[in-house]
Amino acid sequence: MDHAHRAYCQNVSPGGDIIICTRREEDWVPLTDEWDRLSCWRTNCFKMGINTVMIMAVLLGVSLTPSLTTQAGLSEKVLVFPYETDFSFVALIPQKEMGLRAFTLCMRVATELPEERQIILFAYRTADYDELNVWREKDGRVSFYLSGDGVFFHLPPLSTFRSSLCLTWESRTGLTAFWVEGKRSTYQVYKPGHSIRPKGTILLGQDPDKHLGGLEATQSFVGEMTDVNMWDFVLSRSMIQAWHYGHKVPKGNIFDWGTIEYELSGNVLVVDDD
Amino acid sequence: MDHAHRAYCQNVSPGGDIIICTRREEDWVPLTDEWDRLSCWRTNCFKMGINTVMIMAVLLGVSLTPSLTTQAGLSEKVLVFPYETDFSFVALIPQKEMGLRAFTLCMRVATELPEERQIILFAYRTADYDELNVWREKDGRVSFYLSGDGVFFHLPPLSTFRSSLCLTWESRTGLTAFWVEGKRSTYQVYKPGHSIRPKGTILLGQDPDKHLGGLEATQSFVGEMTDVNMWDFVLSRSMIQAWHYGHKVPKGNIFDWGTIEYELSGNVLVVDDD
Amino acid sequence: MDHAHRAYCQNVSPGGDIIICTRREEDWVPLTDEWDRLSCWRTNCFKMGINTVMIMAVLLGVSLTPSLTTQAGLSEKVLVFPYETDFSFVALIPQKEMGLRAFTLCMRVATELPEERQIILFAYRTADYDELNVWREKDGRVSFYLSGDGVFFHLPPLSTFRSSLCLTWESRTGLTAFWVEGKRSTYQVYKPGHSIRPKGTILLGQDPDKHLGGLEATQSFVGEMTDVNMWDFVLSRSMIQAWHYGHKVPKGNIFDWGTIEYELSGNVLVVDDD
Numbered sequence: 001m002d003h004a005h006r007a008y009c010q011n012v013s014p015g016g017d018i019i020i021c022t023r024r025e026e027d028w029v030p031l032t033d034e035w036d037r038l039s040c041w042r043t044n045c046f047k048m049g050i051n052t053v054m055i056m057a058v059l060l061g062v063s064l065t066p067s068l069t070t071q072a073g074l075s076e077k078v079l080v081f082p083y084e085t086d087f088s089f090v091a092l093i094p095q096k097e098m099g100l101r102a103f104t105l106c107m108r109v110a111t112e113l114p115e116e117r118q119i120i121l122f123a124y125r126t127a128d129y130d131e132l133n134v135w136r137e138k139d140g141r142v143s144f145y146l147s148g149d150g151v152f153f154h155l156p157p158l159s160t161f162r163s164s165l166c167l168t169w170e171s172r173t174g175l176t177a178f179w180v181e182g183k184r185s186t187y188q189v190y191k192p193g194h195s196i197r198p199k200g201t202i203l204l205g206q207d208p209d210k211h212l213g214g215l216e217a218t219q220s221f222v223g224e225m226t227d228v229n230m231w232d233f234v235l236s237r238s239m240i241q242a243w244h245y246g247h248k249v250p251k252g253n254i255f256d257w258g259t260i261e262y263e264l265s266g267n268v269l270v271v272d273d274d
Numbered sequence: 275m276d277h278a279h280r281a282y283c284q285n286v287s288p289g290g291d292i293i294i295c296t297r298r299e300e301d302w303v304p305l306t307d308e309w310d311r312l313s314c315w316r317t318n319c320f321k322m323g324i325n326t327v328m329i330m331a332v333l334l335g336v337s338l339t340p341s342l343t344t345q346a347g348l349s350e351k352v353l354v355f356p357y358e359t360d361f362s363f364v365a366l367i368p369q370k371e372m373g374l375r376a377f378t379l380c381m382r383v384a385t386e387l388p389e390e391r392q393i394i395l396f397a398y399r400t401a402d403y404d405e406l407n408v409w410r411e412k413d414g415r416v417s418f419y420l421s422g423d424g425v426f427f428h429l430p431p432l433s434t435f436r437s438s439l440c441l442t443w444e445s446r447t448g449l450t451a452f453w454v455e456g457k458r459s460t461y462q463v464y465k466p467g468h469s470i471r472p473k474g475t476i477l478l479g480q481d482p483d484k485h486l487g488g489l490e491a492t493q494s495f496v497g498e499m500t501d502v503n504m505w506d507f508v509l510s511r512s513m514i515q516a517w518h519y520g521h522k523v524p525k526g527n528i529f530d531w532g533t534i535e536y537e538l539s540g541n542v543l544v545v546d547d548d
Numbered sequence: 549m550d551h552a553h554r555a556y557c558q559n560v561s562p563g564g565d566i567i568i569c570t571r572r573e574e575d576w577v578p579l580t581d582e583w584d585r586l587s588c589w590r591t592n593c594f595k596m597g598i599n600t601v602m603i604m605a606v607l608l609g610v611s612l613t614p615s616l617t618t619q620a621g622l623s624e625k626v627l628v629f630p631y632e633t634d635f636s637f638v639a640l641i642p643q644k645e646m647g648l649r650a651f652t653l654c655m656r657v658a659t660e661l662p663e664e665r666q667i668i669l670f671a672y673r674t675a676d677y678d679e680l681n682v683w684r685e686k687d688g689r690v691s692f693y694l695s696g697d698g699v700f701f702h703l704p705p706l707s708t709f710r711s712s713l714c715l716t717w718e719s720r721t722g723l724t725a726f727w728v729e730g731k732r733s734t735y736q737v738y739k740p741g742h743s744i745r746p747k748g749t750i751l752l753g754q755d756p757d758k759h760l761g762g763l764e765a766t767q768s769f770v771g772e773m774t775d776v777n778m779w780d781f782v783l784s785r786s787m788i789q790a791w792h793y794g795h796k797v798p799k800g801n802i803f804d805w806g807t808i809e810y811e812l813s814g815n816v817l818v819v820d821d822d
Contacts, residue, residue, distance in 0.1 A: 078461075080449075080461050080463070082461075082462060082463035083463075110459070110460040111460060112426075112427060112428055112459070112460050112462070114428075159428065160427060160428050160429060160452075160459035160460045161454075161457050161458070161459065161460075162458075223460045224460050224461060269447070269449075269461075269463065271447070271449060271461065274510050274511045352735075354723075354735050354737070356735075356736060356737035357737070384733070384734040385734060386700075386701060386702055386733070386734050386736065388702075433702065434701060434702050434703060434726075434733040434734045435728075435731050435732070435733065435734075436732075497734045498734050498735060543721070543723075543737065545721070545723060545735065548784055548785045
């Protein structure tokens with residue numbers, strides 16, 4: 001039993017979607033009488049003294065597929081990853097298969113993490129490949145990987161205030177760019193002719209290990225994410241700018257934040273976006 | 275007698291609310307003939323050669339309660355803390371008790387202090403606890419403490435130009451954020467379930483010592499503060515933005531700058547906000 | 549004869565108010581045939597081979613009063629100080645005596661000088677005192693001196709782009725502030741009760757030595773200055789903002805750029821402000 005990953009958790013919302021954990025017993029403050037105090041090992045939490053109902057994500061060393069109830073729709077909601085963990089993530093279930101030869105991925109993101117810290121922003125992995133990863137690198141650059149060496153961009157730094165970030169890529173030409181607050185970076189040519197493989201797992205908050213098991217706390221996302229949308233084509237400049245300003249755009253046909261299917265795992269809060 | 279804290283002071287306003295002090299006798303310039311030259315030890319000033327009327331805050335080593343006249347209302351006024359001291363502060367008297375499970379605290383603040391200098395921005399203390407402290411830390415981060423370990427935020431630096439700064443916290447979820455110029459920082463989860471204790475002392479300009487007595491010059495605030503307001507609930511984003519732009523918002527029910535009750539101590543100037 | 553201060557000069561404007569100098573003979577390019585090539589020692593220039601008519605400022609070691617023709621009015625004009633010298637300056641003749649207990653001084657200024665270089669921005673000196681000096685210090689701060697120790701401000705850096713800079717000071721309270729692009733810095737309390745002495749010399753471009761004679765090239769201003777205005781009272785925030793945006797404000801009653809009386813000395817160009 002790994003005491004370093006012990007945690008004391010309780011449910012603080014009637015809907016069951018806000019679970020507060022502390023790492024140290026002495027920090028534990030009872031907030032509700034709805035549930036008993038819970039004891040957790042890694043992300044497995046049990047009601048103590050009653051029965052051993054598992055309430056949080058099953059993230060055994062050999063599986064990346066959470067066994068949680070799938071929920072849908074995050075309109076006007078923000079995901080808060082409150083501290084560094086190797087067990088908190090949100091799995092996203094796409095509306096259509098991820099075999100892609102072009103895409104647009106957009107999100108709004110804010111973080112307090114220091115500049116020199118690596119941060120996973122988006123991870124899509126099939127059995128053998130890191131199919132599509134977006135990172136904030138240790139040197140502050142933002143990077144994009146399609147199963148192999150990545151491509152790096154100098155963008156304005158992520159900060160405690162929300163940044164709007166899009167990424168576009170098209171296989172035919174390899175043209176790829178990030179869009180920050182609706183403004184396009186310089187194009188780079190990256191993996192023309194490549195195809196992204198289907199039938200993988202999409203995570204926010206953690207980078208799944210190359211093979212099986214362990215997630216690394218030092219790569220985890222800490223902060224807020226909202227409005228994650230994905231299309232299987234490249235949006236025009238005017239569409240990306242419209243999205244940035246919150247205007248109406250064609251709904252993401254891979255993910256649409258308003259109807260997105262997702263599974264929460266570990267300590268991730270879903271809060272109103274006021 | 276501690277010569278290091280000697281000061282030469284005189285009243286330069288008819289209402290008695292602007293007192294100019296110098297630390298060195300040779301810097302003393304007579305500005306008014308209304309009063310005689312004063313000699314001070316710490317914050318106790320005496321008319322010399324006439325009688326020993328105390329005109330400034332009594333801050334004896336054993337008391338943090340100033341014996342000054344309480345004044346009310348700072349509409350269109352700015353507090354100027356002109357230099358580093360261990361005796362200048364403004365005590366605020368709340369309209370209702372500070373037993374709180376949520377709050378919004380807002381202020382406008384400007385400082386010339388160097389980046390690496392710790393600065394107290396707000397201090398609320400009961401007998402045994404630093405109940406609610408806001409600091410600018412040595413590393414430039416802004417921090418928030420509720421009787422114990424604090425939480426730290428990377429915000430745009432305070433500067434010689436006025437920043438609008440709000441802080442919101444709610445006990446139920448622990449969600450806490452700073453708002454700079456109306457923009458929210460990333461949420462952090464801090465002390466869910468905690469309650470702030472009532473019946474303490476609120477100071478601007480100094481951090482009261484853990485037990486009795488000494489204030490530290492190297493933690494003091496130097497610069498300008500205005501528009502300090504506090505509510506016992508979390509204001510919405512639109513309300514905080516309205517406050518930032520100087521529009522009408524519900525008046526602070528703990529402090530409202532227009533009617534705030536306060537006691538000046540030491541060398542703090544109240545000047546028109548032009 | 550001090551060869552370090554030799555210069556080769558020519559007049560390039562019919563009115564005689566633009567004189568171009570080079571420090572090295574090999575840099576000399578004849579621009580006009582109106583005048584012959586000139587040789588100068590310090591700021592005394594002579595037509596070579598014709599006769600020794602002095603055409604530039606007399607700045608002998610014992611005098612700071614240039615013997616140049618006084619000119620008036622710089623509306624729509626910019627002063628360009630093209631390189632580092634110890635002989636180029638503009639003397640300003642005030643409309644009224646400089647015995648002051650309050651003032652507002654405004655200018656627009658741009659410089660390419662490196663951050664760590666001291667720069668004189670305004671110098672007013674009586675026989676025994678540096679009455680009113682404004683500097684950009686080696687550490688990047690902007691400072692203000694009234695015959696003695698100064699007061700320092702952290703402002704946005706001066707740059708190759710024009711900054712609008714005002715300074716206000718009032719003797720009664722000592723309240724002093726810089727205004728950058730119409731935004732006020734934090735107030736500092738500086739020399740309450742002090743009076744500025746009349747009957748001195750005002751220079752742009754150089755800091756006059758404490759006693760007689762030498763100016764220091766390493767303190768000289770290099771860059772552009774325009775719209776230097778001065779009032780014998782503190783302008784309101786709205787007036788300073790109006791001035792910043794080029795709107796109509798009460799004309800400076802000490803200097804008004806449109807009618808200002810001045811004497812050019814050394815290598816200072818008066819060019820149209822396009």
